[in-house]
Amino acid sequence: MLLTRAPLREYLSLVLLFLPAGLFAVLLATFRHDPRLGVSAAFPYLPGQFVLLALAGTVATAGGVLDWRYHRNPLNMKIPKKEREAEAAALGLGGLPMFGLMWGATLSAQPTRYLLPIIVVLIYTVAAICYDEFVFHRKRCGALENTYHRMLVFGNGIAWGSWFHYIYCS
Template sequence: MRNYLSLLLLFLPALGFIFCLYIFRNHASLHIISVFPFLPWQFFIIGIFGIIATIGGVLDWSFHRDPLKLKISKKERDAEAAALGLGGIPMFMLMWLAMISATPIFYLIPIILFLIYTVVTICYDEFVFHIKRCSKRENIYHRMLVYGNGVAWITWFHFIYCK
């Protein structure tokens, strides 16, 4: 099961966002309307770049399942799980609470703190485990994951704080 934890955590934000969007579809702060395009433009950008990030994460995860490729160590797997589970998931929950809150500014500092933690753990993973051993192909997967999530996050942040 431990080998699949990072894969499971990879899908949680996307599934959580879709689930919460459905549950809160009538919440006024989401600005969902009954005619096309239904959702604010930021949600489409979040979806596109979230898909890019998820594809990059799945490709990277499957890349390490090939016995001819380098296997990742327990330490590296734990670092990735820490970034996703201890940084990304709490930040996701705070972002969602901010989005449906009448006073999203209340969540700003906790969101930034979790963002810093997540960025630090991602940098740790990249600079300790990946900097010298990754192939060009694997680096592309990492860039898809990191930049895709980064663009999706900053777009979501824009939706919350720049309405």
């Protein structure tokens, strides 16, 4: 597949795509001895919710990378600037604050203090994703690109739900 050279700003969404997974791994390794994380020295090393989070997050990240690469092929449609900005807003203004709030709730003795901010950021993030999907993707995307979007959206949704379950239902 031929790829074009993208300006540095076009890599922002790709960097933001990998940031939560990398941060989660670093923080999990850093705080592995904290009993609130449930990390064990014996198999299974992680709680089931974290395993599901990792699997669903991998699917989401793969979908995001495939979609990003799809748009770098000169034979496929280029992403307009407004769409790139909408995607960066969903990832950067929704995904990153959500990650911080979820991590804070995970390590908190009172995670319910984080519940309202998590719900507010969740609403913003869902609205930003819906805006991107309905304004930019609804009619123009083919089956392959829609598959990538579904991998990204549903993978992230399942990963988030799994983490939320760990925090509030375990």
